[in-house]
Amino acid sequence: MSLASVGGALIEETNLGKDDREEILSRFVKPNKDILILSILGERPMCGYDLIKEIYRRYNVLLSQGAVYPILYSMEAEGILRAEYSRGNMKTKFYTLTPKGKEVMKRKIGNMVYALEYLLSFLKGSCSG
């Protein structure tokens, strides 16, 4: 059973409303924004503005600009991201993963999935009774 299906089943069973689901997602998205940013930039280059909109579109969580741009700059300084201006637009920087960034992304996603599955293996047992 996948993480999503277990989560979905629990949400159905506990009759969580839309606001509750958004609150749960928000509590998950905010502390894990580094991984989500890496994962989205692994799909295609984006600027900070597009990234914030994309996170909102996917997770319904609006991150503050002050929570996203510092991460982009820090990751660029650490060699995880590369920032480039696109042709004809010298105002907006687009970020892509570097080879080191791809490694970091894989490792972080792997760690997160492992931790979630480990936790869930206990939680599933608690709910089945």
Add this chain to the structure above:
Amino acid sequence: MSIEGLDRVLEADPPAGSVLLVTGGEGTLKSSLVLAMMSRYLESSAEHGLYASLEQTRDSHLKNMESIGIRWHENLHIFDYRDMRVEWKDHNLDMFSMTKDVLDTYIDRYRDLTLFAMDSLNALYALSPKANHRRNVYDFLTALRDRGLTSILILETGDEVGKGGERFLSDGIIELGVIESYDGVKRYLQIRKMRGARHQMEKHHLVVKPGGLEVLGPIYGPATTSCG
């Protein structure tokens, strides 16, 4: 937190968690002084510092530092708002709240972040809602203190000075300026107030030398000491 010769004026570092103002007109080396103080402090510690710049870009600060011989330390993070302001130009961003978010994001990333600087308060005021201005300033300074940061806020002297009550709310004020005298134009540094640290009261000569900035002796007469 020092530059060469500052110990002539200030006998010890301000207590950790202090909020300091660096004031002065244009061309008085406010940004350079703050960047030099932060870089030098970080050279001898494993801590991190954040310099938030609303007016100049990070590259521009780095070039200025290099041009006057100030060594940038890699633990000094210079955050400029350029990209944010360009990409979100059609939105009314609350810069007080945004700056707190920026700060928290850096603290989350670099747990041993202990120093913060804002360049400048004037720009922060200009880009923030005018309503509840004093309240916003008070809340902002409280937020800095709550996070235990030693903070340096740059305030260019001019129209907005004192409107936010920052002079009363801060723990220390370092004033920079320019004096024209019989032997030329001199930059000076004067500690107007420093809670918790003994300091000289006189205007001291501030010079740019090949290795960065240096504070020399008093411009007028012998030095006298004041308790903080």
